[in-house]
Amino acid sequence: MKSFFENTVYSEISTRINNLKEDTQAQWGKMTPAQMLHHCQMPLNIILEKEDYGVKPNWLVNLLFKKSMFSDKLWRKNMPTAPGFRITEDKNFKAEKTEIISLINELNAQREREDWQPHPAFGKLTKDQWGKMQYKHLDHHLRQFGV
16 A cells, blocks of 8 residues: 655655646535645644644544555545544635645655654554555545546
8 A cells, every 4th residue: 555655655646636626526525625625634734743633532433444544445435524524614725735735745854754643543653554544545535536
């Protein structure tokens, strides 16, 4: 499985985000491109230790979801979103795109880092697990918009 910490994967994600347009139609789900970009910033803010969004450990989520984060199997369309990560208010596409590009650039600059904080819900993760989780989430939502 791909990891965000691979240079080629970082480049792929950057290109895909740059190919996203404000009027791109979702292939599934309810979010607009701007809302999706805002939503995708949240896990990036967690790994970069900027915000934890009040996420708490949940043994059931851990049991059911954690394994799927690190497998090659794609996430299914219309998966439920944790309530605190649902974006329903309008967002400014240009501002959200600028912010997510800034966050992925910041994360890429830290790709050699080995010591990462525990995830607020999933606990201690290796660098490899963090990288795979970031890629899988971004890939899922970029596929949602066909980029």
